[in-house]
Amino acid sequence: VAALRLVLGDQLSFELSALDGLDPTRDRVLLAEVAEEAGHVPHHPQKIIFLFSAMRHFAEALRKRGITVDYVTLDDPANSGSLAGELARFAAWYRPDEIHVTEAGDWRVEQALKSSGLSITWHADRRFLCSRTGFAGWASGKRQLRMEFFYREMRRQTGLLLNPDGTPEGGVWNLDTDNRKPLPRGLHGPITLRFAADETTRAVQALVSAHFAHHYGCLDGFDYPVTHAEAEQLWLHFLDFGLAAFGDYQDAMASGEPFLFHARVGAALNVGLLDLRRLCDDVDAAYRQGRVGLNAAEGFIRQLIGWREYVRGIYWLQMPDYAQRNALGNSRPLPEFYWTGQTRMNCMRQVIGQTLEHAYAHHIQRLMVTGNFALLAGIAPPALCDWYLAVYMDAFDWVELPNVLGMVLHADGGYLGSKPYCASGQYIKRMSNYCQDCSYKVRESTTDDACPFNALYWHFLMRHREQLQGNPRMSMVYRNLARMEGSKQQALWERGESLLARLDAEDAL
Numbered sequence: 001v002a003a004l005r006l007v008l009g010d011q012l013s014f015e016l017s018a019l020d021g022l023d024p025t026r027d028r029v030l031l032a033e034v035a036e037e038a039g040h041v042p043h044h045p046q047k048i049i050f051l052f053s054a055m056r057h058f059a060e061a062l063r064k065r066g067i068t069v070d071y072v073t074l075d076d077p078a079n080s081g082s083l084a085g086e087l088a089r090f091a092a093w094y095r096p097d098e099i100h101v102t103e104a105g106d107w108r109v110e111q112a113l114k115s116s117g118l119s120i121t122w123h124a125d126r127r128f129l130c131s132r133t134g135f136a137g138w139a140s141g142k143r144q145l146r147m148e149f150f151y152r153e154m155r156r157q158t159g160l161l162l163n164p165d166g167t168p169e170g171g172v173w174n175l176d177t178d179n180r181k182p183l184p185r186g187l188h189g190p191i192t193l194r195f196a197a198d199e200t201t202r203a204v205q206a207l208v209s210a211h212f213a214h215h216y217g218c219l220d221g222f223d224y225p226v227t228h229a230e231a232e233q234l235w236l237h238f239l240d241f242g243l244a245a246f247g248d249y250q251d252a253m254a255s256g257e258p259f260l261f262h263a264r265v266g267a268a269l270n271v272g273l274l275d276l277r278r279l280c281d282d283v284d285a286a287y288r289q290g291r292v293g294l295n296a297a298e299g300f301i302r303q304l305i306g307w308r309e310y311v312r313g314i315y316w317l318q319m320p321d322y323a324q325r326n327a328l329g330n331s332r333p334l335p336e337f338y339w340t341g342q343t344r345m346n347c348m349r350q351v352i353g354q355t356l357e358h359a360y361a362h363h364i365q366r367l368m369v370t371g372n373f374a375l376l377a378g379i380a381p382p383a384l385c386d387w388y389l390a391v392y393m394d395a396f397d398w399v400e401l402p403n404v405l406g407m408v409l410h411a412d413g414g415y416l417g418s419k420p421y422c423a424s425g426q427y428i429k430r431m432s433n434y435c436q437d438c439s440y441k442v443r444e445s446t447t448d449d450a451c452p453f454n455a456l457y458w459h460f461l462m463r464h465r466e467q468l469q470g471n472p473r474m475s476m477v478y479r480n481l482a483r484m485e486g487s488k489q490q491a492l493w494e495r496g497e498s499l500l501a502r503l504d505a506e507d508a509l
């Protein structure tokens with residue numbers, strides 16, 4: 001064997017750099033389902049189904065192209081259980097002249113392979129627009145990083161939504177303020193495209209049922225795309241039926257509407273079934289053809305070439321120390337209801353419920369409902385990070401850790417984002433209809449039936465006053481707090497204390 005080429009489960013792209021120069025007559029490609037990756041956090045069963053099925057389909061597609069593939073299933077008796085173990089096993093067997101691997105998404109996986117003692121030729125991951133070294137160069141010498149400036153740089157580099165003179169289309173770089181409309185009564189998201197399980201997926205479902213049924217999340221109802229062709233269909237469906245309204249209602253939430261106008265392509269993109277540049281070009285073209293408004297096109301492209309590339313850059317710049325950050329000193333365990341959805345708070349019940357059912361919630365649900373509650377309640381960062389990593393179909397460490405630790409929990413002290421995304425129940429009321437069916441009253445703050453987010457919001461501000469009140473973006477809320485009567489402040493503090501004590505007593509609220 002001339003070269004052994006390892007393809008990780010989130011690298012299912014025919015253009016993967018580890019496959020560059022592949023000689024089908026002498027090289028072999030290795031893919032392995034390993035217990036270490038499936039079980040290092042209790043991944044949602046549908047996420048394991050998605051990954052294993054997509055891997056199996058990709059292996060088959062490579063074989064159809066005449067490439068020799070070694071595929072190790074989870075239940076293969078010879079399976080060592082780890083990626084490094086499998087690579088070493090096949091390397092000892094074939095004694096290849098070279099081993100090629102594309103850099104891993106996760107720091108932990110890359111370290112394990114680097115510690116294996118094998119001589120590996122590493123390749124940059126071209127699926128991202130900004131390389132690790134490119135991001136380090138951009139960040140170098142900056143005291144504070146801000147997504148907005150990185151994003152403008154990426155717009156200039158790619159030419160997306162850019163005028164010939166280098167100015168942004170529409171005269172402004174960022175239309176975030178036009179992405180915040182609540183959902184009008186009676187408006188529903190488009191019909192969801194669902195993909196039926198084929199024989200390969202059914203075999204994986206049986207395997208996951210046998211090995212991972214104890215993980216939280218529904219085993220049944222899996223409908224994600226597992227091939228490049230299916231992912232393409234999902235993408236075209238979004239372009240036709242979702243994108244135009246995505247801009248206006250990007251931040252909206254509604255009971256019984258798990259997807260609204262969101263593309264739901266994050267999982268397919270993150271494992272290589274879709275190509276980033278192609279998605280952005282399609283959205284740019286849809287805008288230029290007059291099919292969608294600028295706030296839809298810019299809002300979507302910002303998520304991909306702005307936030308997604310930015311958090312990946314920060315991850316590789318800051319790991320492994322980043323995972324240890326805990327600037328607010330949080331230590332509370334994650335409440336059990338994050339795993340079951342059994343709470344009287346309707347917003348939490350809706351978001352966690354759809355997460356268990358579909359392994360999906362959109363960005364604002366993750367940031368401003370489950371994330372916001374964890375921030376206000378002072379949940380320990382590792383516990384919350386593991387939860388997000390486990391329950392979401394599209395969650396991989398490089399994207400989940402900065403989003404949760406940095407953006408949700410402000411645990412990096414403001415390195416990634418300029419302020420904590422803390423909000424009272426008023427935000428959730430404005431952006432959703434969740435409060436209408438809640439047993440708590442969103443207008444109340446200190447009564448027994450008052451919305452827990454309200455008192456916890458003020459309690460959070462009071463207990464972190466020293467750290468946060470000097471932040472210019474927090475000055476208005478601290479001025480509001482200062483103007484509040486002492487007795488009101490005292491009542492909010494006491495209600496907050498009592499809610500936190502109930503959490504500590506494992507009351508689901």
Ligand code: SF4
Pocket residue numbers: 344345346347348424425426428429434435436438439440441442451452453
């Ligand atoms: Fe959530 Fe509070 Fe609204 Fe209930 S009242 S749905 S807990 S924000």
